[in-house]
Amino acid sequence: MDEFIDNKMIFKKYKIKNTEQRNIVLDILKREKKPLTAEEIFMKARKKDKNINLSTIYRTINIFVSKGIAIKLNIERENKSMFQLNMIDHQHYIRCISCNKKISIDICPIIGYEYFLEENTDFHIIGHNLELYGYCSKCKDKKQ
Structure with a gap:
């Protein structure tokens, strides 16, 4: 997914409500070249919106994964999940x-x-x- 594609177009294409929090999470995933944990996404999101909470991050990520916007990577040895934008050049x-x-x-x-x-x-x-x-x-x- 091209980082220059407008978030509005992405939300419209995948029939997802366009919210400020979802834009923040999508922008973080677009900028990062490596997978992030939900907690890492949360810490970056807090810099943009001090009121955002971790449950919002999890809900947003789960929506993105279910729609194919993001992918979930399970790190077996550490028993944690990481997320990144679903790119053709993954x-x-x-x-x-x-x-x-x-x-x-x-x-x-x-x-x-x-x-x-x-x-x-x-x-x-x-x-x-x-x-x-x-x-x-x-x-x-x-x-x-």
């Missing part, structure tokens, strides 16, 4: 489980397999998540 990451350093993977390794699965199953795939984790070079050296 990103995957390698994450160090020791220091939490994240490195972006430039090419999606799943996209070809996704097309293969669609052709060979009766399933319409609308997205995917990929999380690779291990130890970065600094943390790996500390373990040895």
